[in-house]
Each structure stands twice: as structure tokens, then as C-alpha cells.
Amino acid sequence: MNRSLLGLLCNVQCIALAFMLGSTAALAQDAPGMRIGVRGEITGISGDVVRVHVNSGENVSVDLTPQTQVRAVTLANIEDIKPGSYIGSAAMPMADGTLKAMEVHVFPPQMAGTGDGHRPFDLAKGSSMTNGSVGDLVVSNGRTLTVNYKGGQQKILVPDDVPIVNLAPGDRSLLKAGVKVVMFVTQSADGKLTAQSISAGKDGVAPPM
Numbered sequence: 001m002n003r004s005l006l007g008l009l010c011n012v013q014c015i016a017l018a019f020m021l022g023s024t025a026a027l028a029q030d031a032p033g034m035r036i037g038v039r040g041e042i043t044g045i046s047g048d049v050v051r052v053h054v055n056s057g058e059n060v061s062v063d064l065t066p067q068t069q070v071r072a073v074t075l076a077n078i079e080d081i082k083p084g085s086y087i088g089s090a091a092m093p094m095a096d097g098t099l100k101a102m103e104v105h106v107f108p109p110q111m112a113g114t115g116d117g118h119r120p121f122d123l124a125k126g127s128s129m130t131n132g133s134v135g136d137l138v139v140s141n142g143r144t145l146t147v148n149y150k151g152g153q154q155k156i157l158v159p160d161d162v163p164i165v166n167l168a169p170g171d172r173s174l175l176k177a178g179v180k181v182v183m184f185v186t187q188s189a190d191g192k193l194t195a196q197s198i199s200a201g202k203d204g205v206a207p208p209m
Contacts, residue, residue, distance in 0.1 A: 035202040037122045038062060038183040039207075045175055050195070053182065058088070062185055062193045064172070069197040072170035073207040076106050076145055078158065080166065081134060086112035086149065088131040088167075089156050090123040090209050098144070101158045102127060103208035105167050105199075116149045123209065130154045163208040170200060 019021040039053040045132030048064045076188045080085060091099035102123055107114055114131060121129035143158040158164070175181075180201040187192045 003204055007011065023125060024027040036185050036193070038181075038185050038193070040181065042175060042177050042179045042181055044177055050175060050183075050198075052183070060193060061198075062183055062195050064195055068195045070170040070172060071199045072168045072174055072201050072202045073105070073205050074166045074205070075200050075205055076089065076164045076166040077141070078137075078164060080106055080164070081137060081145065083134055083137060085134045086114070086132070087134060087145070088129060088209070089147070089158075090114060090121050090127050090129050091154075091156055092124065092127055094157070097155075099130065099154055099156045101156050101162045103162060104145075104156075104158055104164045105209055106164070107167050108169070111167065111169065118149060118152055118154055129209075132157065165208060167199065167207065170202075174202065180204075182207040182209055 038052060038054060038060060040051055040052045041051050043059065046050040050062050050064060051059065052062060054060050061192045080105070086109070087104055087106065090102045090104060094100050110191050112133070115129070116131050118128060118130045118132075121127045123129075130147050130149065132147040132154075135146040135148050135153070136144075137146075138144045143160075145156045145158060147154050147156055175198065182199045183190070183195050185195050187193055198208065201207050
């Protein structure tokens with residue numbers, strides 16, 4: 001076998017291997033049972049199925065179950081956050097270790113403890129979600145929250161233009177065509193999406209998380 005033919009065969013094998021590895025990575029990202037964020041606008045409801053036009057452009061159908069939690073999202077402001085408030089914030093890390101909020105949501109007292117902790121989040125590449133109780137709120141050179149959770153603490157800078165919303169327990173009456181939603185769903189092996197929780201905007205609010 002001449003060298004040119006041998007080189008061609010090696011190139012073909014390398015390309016095939018790269019394709020197989022890429023396909024495996026894609027399948028791993030969409031593994032059944034993985035928690036997925038679905039963000040968009042409800043286009044219709046039929047029984048226990050909600051149709052959503054996703055912000056990225058596609059249309060999906062999501063199943064509801066008796067265990068699906070529905071929450072109402074309303075506008076809030078920084079004055080609604082006080083020491084002891086239980087909040088969540090999607091944020092990006094800054095060079096000094098402080099987090100820069102992308103959004104802040106305030107839980108009602110009866111929902112304190114929901115999702116307590118600090119973990120990676122899917123709002124943007126490299127983002128995190130921190131849920132916990134506010135220790136300090138400093139309104140000087142920006143607004144900085146100290147958020148305490150079991151096993152840790154984070155400082156979160158909240159710029160003036162960052163959306164702040166209230167979360168409250170809701171029900172399926174909030175789910176109507178035209179309502180903006182953030183759903184966290186699981187995907188089964190056959191591709192079916194099932195909602196674990198839904199944050200639904202009230203009075204035209206778009207959930208920012």
C-alpha cells in the first residue's frame with residue numbers, strides 16, 4: 001500500500017473517530033432524566049400538556065403531573081429584600097470572587113429553604129444559582145447581598161438594571177396562552193418532557209431566571 005493511500009485511510013479513520021466522540025458527547029448532554037430549563041411563552045394548553053414556544057425558536061410540548069409545582073412571578077424591587085429574606089439569584093463570577101447577579105427572585109416566608117445552596121445553573125455559560133437567607137444588604141457603591149445557605153456563603157452584587165421579582169405559590173390557572181414561563185423539566189428516554197416546576201409570569205411579567 002503506497003503512502004498517499006495509507007495517509008488517506010488514516011484521515012478517514014480520524015474523522016470517523018471524531019464524529020463518534022462528538023455524537024457521544026451530544027448524547028451525554030441529552031441523557032434521559034437530566035433536568036433541563038425550558039424558557040419561553042405558552043402557546044396553548046390541552047389537558048395535561050402545555051405547548052411552549054421556546055426563546056431559542058423551537059416549539060415543544062411539556063407534560064404536567066399532579067406533582068408539578070406552579071409558582072407566580074411578579075415584579076419586585078430591592079426594597080423588598082431585607083436581612084432574613086429568603087432569595088435566589090442566578091449570577092456570574094467576578095475576578096474578586098463576588099458574584100454579579102443576572103436576576104434575583106424573592107421567596108415568600110412559607111417557601112424559605114427552597115433549593116437551599118449554591119450550584120451551577122443553565123441561564124448562561126458559567127452561571128450559578130444561589131438560594132439562601134440574606135445576612136447583610138449594603139447599598140453603597142452598588143448593592144451587595146450576603147447570602148447564607150447550609151454549608152456556605154456568597155456575596156452577590158446586584159446592579160441597578162438587574163430584574164428583581166417575587167415568587168409565590170400558584171396553580172394551573174396561571175398557565176394560559178401568552179404567559180411567559182420558565183420550566184424545569186426532565187426528559188425521558190423517548191424524548192418526552194415532564195415539568196417538575198413552572199415559574200409563570202403574572203400580569204405580563206417575564207420570569208428572568
